[in-house]
Amino acid sequence: MHTDARNLDNGTTLTGDICIIGAGAAGISIALEFMNSNYDVVLLEGGGFEYEDRIQELYDGKTTGQPYYPMKSSELHYFGGTTGHWGGMCAVFDPITFQKRDWVNDSGWPINQDTLLPYYKRAASNVDIDSNNFDLEFWLKQDPDFIPLPFDEQVVWNKIWKFSKPTRFGIKYREQIVNAKNIHLYTYANVVDITCTENLQNVKTVTIKNYAGKTLTAKAKYFILACAGIQNPRILLAANKQANKGLGNEHDLVGRFFMENAEFKSAELWLNQKSELNLYMNLQPRVRAELAIMPEKQAAFKILNGMVSFTPLDYAKQMPSYIQLWNTSDPRINEEQTRKAMYKTAGSRIHRLFEKFKSTESKKKHQAFQMTLRLEQSPNPLSRVTLGNQKDELGVPQANLNWAFTPLEKKSLRKIYEIIGQQAGEAGIGRVRLMEELWDPSDETLPVTTSGGWHHMGTTRMSDDPKKGVVDADCKLHGMQNLFIAGSSCFTTGSAVNPTFTIVALSIRLADHVKHLLSISNNI
Amino acid sequence: MKRRTFIYTGTGIVVATGLGVGAFLLRNPESKWKIQPFHYPFILSDFLNEEFLRAIGNNYLVVRPDENSKEKLFSEITSGLPKTQNNTNDPDEQAIKIEKKVEMDFKSERMVLINGWVISETEARQCALLFLS
Numbered sequence: 001m002h003t004d005a006r007n008l009d010n011g012t013t014l015t016g017d018i019c020i021i022g023a024g025a026a027g028i029s030i031a032l033e034f035m036n037s038n039y040d041v042v043l044l045e046g047g048g049f050e051y052e053d054r055i056q057e058l059y060d061g062k063t064t065g066q067p068y069y070p071m072k073s074s075e076l077h078y079f080g081g082t083t084g085h086w087g088g089m090c091a092v093f094d095p096i097t098f099q100k101r102d103w104v105n106d107s108g109w110p111i112n113q114d115t116l117l118p119y120y121k122r123a124a125s126n127v128d129i130d131s132n133n134f135d136l137e138f139w140l141k142q143d144p145d146f147i148p149l150p151f152d153e154q155v156v157w158n159k160i161w162k163f164s165k166p167t168r169f170g171i172k173y174r175e176q177i178v179n180a181k182n183i184h185l186y187t188y189a190n191v192v193d194i195t196c197t198e199n200l201q202n203v204k205t206v207t208i209k210n211y212a213g214k215t216l217t218a219k220a221k222y223f224i225l226a227c228a229g230i231q232n233p234r235i236l237l238a239a240n241k242q243a244n245k246g247l248g249n250e251h252d253l254v255g256r257f258f259m260e261n262a263e264f265k266s267a268e269l270w271l272n273q274k275s276e277l278n279l280y281m282n283l284q285p286r287v288r289a290e291l292a293i294m295p296e297k298q299a300a301f302k303i304l305n306g307m308v309s310f311t312p313l314d315y316a317k318q319m320p321s322y323i324q325l326w327n328t329s330d331p332r333i334n335e336e337q338t339r340k341a342m343y344k345t346a347g348s349r350i351h352r353l354f355e356k357f358k359s360t361e362s363k364k365k366h367q368a369f370q371m372t373l374r375l376e377q378s379p380n381p382l383s384r385v386t387l388g389n390q391k392d393e394l395g396v397p398q399a400n401l402n403w404a405f406t407p408l409e410k411k412s413l414r415k416i417y418e419i420i421g422q423q424a425g426e427a428g429i430g431r432v433r434l435m436e437e438l439w440d441p442s443d444e445t446l447p448v449t450t451s452g453g454w455h456h457m458g459t460t461r462m463s464d465d466p467k468k469g470v471v472d473a474d475c476k477l478h479g480m481q482n483l484f485i486a487g488s489s490c491f492t493t494g495s496a497v498n499p500t501f502t503i504v505a506l507s508i509r510l511a512d513h514v515k516h517l518l519s520i521s522n523n524i
Numbered sequence: 525m526k527r528r529t530f531i532y533t534g535t536g537i538v539v540a541t542g543l544g545v546g547a548f549l550l551r552n553p554e555s556k557w558k559i560q561p562f563h564y565p566f567i568l569s570d571f572l573n574e575e576f577l578r579a580i581g582n583n584y585l586v587v588r589p590d591e592n593s594k595e596k597l598f599s600e601i602t603s604g605l606p607k608t609q610n611n612t613n614d615p616d617e618q619a620i621k622i623e624k625k626v627e628m629d630f631k632s633e634r635m636v637l638i639n640g641w642v643i644s645e646t647e648a649r650q651c652a653l654l655f656l657s
Contacts, residue, residue, distance in 0.1 A: 270571045367571070418635075421642025425630030428623070431567060432642045439640060 002178040004048075005189040006212035013205075014186060016042035017518055019220035021191045021206065021235070023177075024081020025500055026486035026507040027226035028169045029126055031183050033511035035176065039518055041183045042218050044208065046190035046227075047078035049174060051332065054211065054393075058190065059231070060329070061388055061398040066450060068403045069322075070329035074454050075228045079187060080170020082228060082454065083500070085335060088166025090129055090501040091159060092120050096295040096305060097376070097495040103302035104408070106257065106379040109492040110464040110473040119505035126504050127164040128172075129286075134160045139279075139287055146279040148289070151423040155297055158289040159307055159497075163282065189216065191227075192396050194239035194247055196480075203483045209394045221521065222514050226486035226507070229258070229456025233385045233489060234399040236460065236470075236477075248460070248477040251467050255385035255459050258401065259377040259494035260452035262409060265321060266438055267371045267417040268313055271430040274365035280310045290374075292496070293416055301419075303412035305496040306375040308420060316370030322451035371432070373416055374453075376496040378408045385459050403452075407444045414438045455499050460489040475510050486510055561619035562601055563654040565647040566626070574654070580638045581655030584648040587636075597653045601646055622646065 018034070020027045023045035034041045047055040055078065061071035068074075076084040093113060100108030124132035133139075136158045140146050148158050177185050186208075193207040203223045208216040225232050233255035237246035246254055279289045290307040298305060311319070319341055326334040377383070383404040387397040414434070421432030437447040463469025466478035475490050477483045486507045488499040495502070556564045556574075568577065585592045591600065605621045629635065629644030636648050 272567045272570045418637070418642055422630050422633060422635060425635070425642065425644060426627055428567070428627055431571070434637065434640045434642065436640065439637065 001181070001183065002185045002187065005186045005208065005216060006210050006214060008214060008216060010214050010216075012214075012216045014042050014044075014184070014208075014216060014218040016040040016184065016218075016220045018042070018222045018224060018514060019044065019206065019218045020224045020226055020486075022046075022081065022226035022228070022231070022486075023079050023170075023185065024076075024226065024228060024487075025083050025086075025169055025503050026228075027224070028080070028173050028177065029123070029504045029507040030224060030226065030486060030511040030514075031177060031180075031185075032126070032173065033508055034515070035180045035183060037182060037515070039182060039515070042220060043177065043183055043185045044189040044191060044206075044218065045079050045185065045187045048187045049079045049170065051076070051078055051084070053330070055188075056331065058392045058394065058396075059399075060392070061230075062400045064400070064402045065383070066403040066405060066446060067323060067448070068401060068452065069326050069454065071230070071399065071401060072329040073326065073331040073334055075230055075456065076331060078170065079174065079185075080168055083167065083169040085331060085454070086164070086166045086168075086500055087453070087498070088127075088164035089161055089498045090124075090127055090164055091161045091497045092117070092134055093495045093497050093502050094159075094292075094295070094305060096298060097493055097497070101299070103299070104304065104378055104493070105406075106381075106461075106468070107493050109462055110469075111462070116502065116505050116509070119509045120501065122508050123501055123504035126167070126508075127501060128167045129162045129164055132162075134162070136160055136289065139289075143278070145276070146289075148279055149277075149291065149423075150427045150429060151291070151420075152426065153294075155294055155419060156291050156423055157294055158279070159292040161288050161290060163286040163288075188212070189218075190394055190396075191218075191235060192238070192394050193241070194223075194235070194483075196242055196247070198242075200243055200247075201479065202481050211393070220482075222482045222484065222517065224484045224486050224510065224514065228487055229459050229489045230385055230399050230401065232485055232487065233459040234387065234396070237385075237387050238396050247483070248470050248479065250479065253461065253468075253470050256381045256383070257379045257458040257461050258383045258385055258403065258456065259379065259458040259491070260403065261455045261494060261496065261498060262375045262377050262405075262446075263322065263451040263453065264373045264375065264413055264447060265316065265370055265449060266373065266413065266435045266447055267420075268433045268435075269310065269369045269371055269420070269424060269430060270433060271367055271369075273429070274367045276364050276366070277310050277369065291420060293419060297419065301415050303415045304376040304378060304408060306373050306412060306416045307496045308371045308373050308416065310369040310371060312366040313368035313370050314366070316372075321449035322453070323449060326454075371417065371420065373413060374496050374498075375409060375413060375416075377494050378406045379458060379461070379493060380404055380406050405446055410444045410446060413446075414441065453498060455488065455494070457488040457491040457494045457499055460485045462490045462492045474513050475506070484510060484514065559615060560654075561615045561622055562598060563650060563657055565643070565650045566619055566623045568641070568643065568647055568651075576639070577651045578655045580641065580643070580648065581651035581653065583638050584636065584652045585655065587638075588652075591649065591652065592656075594653060594656050597649045597656070601649050601653065622650075
């Protein structure tokens with residue numbers, strides 16, 4: 001079922017067994033898990049089914065620290081959420097991501113990779129990847145042109161990525177959600193406040209507003225906040241009428257530890273024999289590898305996890321960094337600028353395939369490649385989302401972001417490139433050249449082209465200890481009984497892997513947990 | 525995956541020896557390193573012209589002034605090289621041996637970062653010798 005909340009009577013109360021706040025990758029994945037169950041689901045979406053600039057305006061805010069994208073265009077505010085500009089890259093988080101590492105402050109999840117593996121299998125179908133086989137050996141057998149770089153397997157390994165179409169959740173799942181009898185989707189339903197019981201242990205209602213001037217409430221046994229890495233902490237912090245510092249913020253952790261997948265284009269690989277590096281190119285069958293550093297070496301060098309992809313240098317030189325491309329507060333313009341830049345450099349996919357078909361062997365090969373490093377960001381309490389002084393049109397304080405790094409990022413950035421340089425030299429296949437911003441080992445500043453992927457993580461981090469995390473291992477807000485958080489804001493560390501696939505896996509796991517709780521309460 | 529597989533598949537040419545020698549045989553016979561193997565780094569010469577190689581050599585000597593003589597550099601470059609077969613001065617054979625030493629440098633992490641290039645100490649000394657010549 002679907003209702004446009006602007007058409008409801010003022011003061012209407014929406015009721016269900018669960019109330020999911022936000023209809024992006026996380027919220028829709030949870031709703032799908034409840035489809036055709038005996039439970040009534042209220043699914044609240046702040047926007048409609050299409051982009052609207054006035055709705056998107058609700059996400060505006062200010063940024064400080066390392067230059068970041070305009071807040072307004074960083075997350076998308078309509079049904080399907082930020083999958084509306086998702087790139088489609090899927091990979092599983094590495095085991096080391098979850099581990100406590102003595103050289104990475106505040107690392108260590110209360111769950112491990114094994115916990116998530118069964119959910120990754122289920123998540124694969126949500127994002128339309130045909131299998132969830134991420135094993136290098138499997139893919140090497142599929143294509144004789146997939147040749148790994150001849151590096152020491154004790155030092156470097158090949159991380160397999162798969163590519164979703166990408167699945168636009170808003171398009172793919174609209175009909176299913178709207179037609180589901182037990183799911184009631186309300187569009188134009190922005191949650192602006194949360195009201196709890198007096199002891200602050202349970203959410204009683206959430207307050208909903210829209211531009212039509214309607215104020216509504218929603219009641220449920222369980223609430224799941226699924227509004228992504230900036231809006232989740234914003235809503236918790238803004239719910240400060242009963243809890244001065246915001247909901248779940250007794251230990252001043254909500255909004256802190258904001259992390260991105262930092263991207264750097266700071267080195268080149270020059271080969272002494274031209275190569276296609278097919279395994280590392282994003283070609284059919286929509287799979288590619290990236291170079292990653294073995295966990296033992298990460299420990300030995302005390303560096304963060306990072307992964308390196310390759311782009312022929314003649315293309316890469318023409319492609320601006322994301323921080324230069326995604327510089328407007330209108331996501332449609334950012335998308336158009338990206339499309340134009342990609343067209344200008346590599347051409348469309350069809351064009352590239354045509355070129356591949358017609359070009360000679362020598363033209364397909366390249367001597368030099370730009371190496372893009374996607375780096376895990378070290379958890380840093382100073383990197384944070386806070387409430388600003390300005391309010392949006394519905395009266396909620398805007399979210400401000402201070403994106404901040406530690407010296408460990410620069411050290412890791414330099415070291416990872418050096419390791420690959422050492423491997424290229426030892427293998428005798430070529431040499432690595434570092435860009436000037438990495439030449440001085442005492443310089444801790446990051447390059448001005450440092451980019452992120454619109455991947456907002458860590459702001460309601462997971463920990464068994466309420467003094468170290470906002471949610472527990474089940475994504476339940478510490479100290480509360482019926483409020484859960486879904487999405488990448490729960491990540492304790494950011495990994496070097498794009499978050500969407502893990503967001504979906506973690507959301508399916510959360511859906512299972514809430515179903516279990518509902519079944520217990522029904523039996524009682 | 526061994527390096528030979530990578531190179532064989534990449535070039536379609538099968539050679540009987542390891543990468544260094546294999547790539548060596550495919551190279552332009554007019555290359556300067558073939559005439560002066562101690563002055564021209566084998567792989568770096570593929571990407572960098574003489575001006576850049578000399579610049580690397582100059583900068584190496586800035587950070588290692590104690591090696592600022594042709595004799596010292598030549599001694600360091602040839603140190604540890606096995607004796608030439610039949611005691612000849614065949615430049616091909618010398619270049620192969622230097623390249624092996626370069627690979628060992630990388631294996632042992634005897635590397636330097638000069639002008640952004642992650643290179644072996646031996647390569648840096650070759651550039652320095654070229655700069656002084």
